[in-house]
Amino acid sequence: MSSSQSFTIDLYPTGDKGSAFHVKNAPGGEIERRHLIDRGSDLTVQGDLVRVLHGKLSPGGAPATLVIADFRFTSTDSSRRFCRAIITVRFADEQQRVQCEPEVTSIAPNGHFSMQIKKRTEEVKRSANLSTQAGAGMLNVTGAFGVEATESSSKQSQTTLVGDIRYDGKQPSGDKNAARWVLIENPTEKTGIPSFLRVAILVRRKSLKDKFTAMIKISAETDALSYLRALFGRVPEDDPVIFDPDPDRAPTTSTEGFDLDNLGGLDLKELWNVQSTTVLDEAIKK
Template structure:
């Protein structure tokens, strides 16, 4: 990998005081709307069968994974793709850092996204090279956000018949009873669960990752509008690999759940080439020590955004 070799040369020069002339790389501008536009339509909607393909002239790390428009838009943007080494003292373990941002937007007031599941699967283009291993992800495991407490009031009816003891002998069949009100305290929250998974096989290290987003069911607030994920892949070599993306979303439309299905992937997988230069859109990463990157710091969750500058005084 040429960019890794250059970094090794720079590191050696700094260590031994050698002067290496190197111009500053031109900073790449970041367009957050440039990659992974995913919008799901109800099954059978016009445009739901639209398929994105890899550009024959530039097939690797393509920007648009899929483009489908509807009442629910799901947009995924690739913020960074960094190929390098897992640790500076280990040239055997290659690594790739990928940062994705998902946006979940409803274009109609009556609709909200009640839950969403994102599934990614990584595999080598050549099966003989082995699949990349999902080494670390963020967000990871189960997270609860903005817990709420509410009171639920239920009426319960207890009855008995006069014909039963101690009123034996009465045959009127009259039912007596009383009603009582039970008040329960319910705690709920918006939840996100991140896991590293085995996909397509039941052996070896995880080759997939998934995130499940669940709304606060009591408050019906919908899933977070923005989810930024970060994950580190461990590779055995510099072989090219691919990623298959699947989404399954449930939408509440006027109190009626309408299932939004990503279904089996209709789009070409996203292809990755470890020989490509790092994007460094969010920050400059140390490609010789990707294991040191704090994934929790660069990941994030946003429930909703408010714009405070809407009122102007003249």
């Protein structure tokens, strides 16, 4: 089987329940833990919580929470790469009460985005045979000659990023409870997916103080069968992230520069970022 063939995998490392890849909340119920996910070896997926802001959608409006998170897809082996990845963040009431389930109202990035656009020109040659024949009363002479034409067409390919708000783990009715992002490499260049993605999620809450959770799911396609085999194993027991919006509790991240009473007024497009790699201006720093 060719090593360039893609395989869909869940990033579940082998090992027992004590595996370091399984991210747990600290004993006693850690609130808004910083490290969301950490899996892989030569190909690594990591996720971190950057900022959590509890407040209101608008002055005097519904309770809301803004979540900003980073995800990294890295390779320490030049022969290995991620071809595709899907990140899903699903929110739920901590007590699993449907009527208290948070609603994902907006995300960033949201929509279809293209990166690293490559254009190429393809030329196709088409041939045709034409025949001639002398007129009546003359010696019949038939001849044929070929005509060749070249047609050019321009095509482009790109790395793709798609973000959307969805139903996940529930019937498609009521409020949408999940955010999803899909990263797809340029199918022509085969240079892998972006190595860094920062996302922003705005959640409308039903309650002022009730805790809620987020489950982080990541699946990916890799070009290497050997990596597929290495990741077969039990499903990791990553704990859900627990959010506590109680206004009497001290925030876990800085709120500086944000209006907590008008989170719905934020331009989420200013908060997200995507990068393929980080280029250093100087190879050696003094």
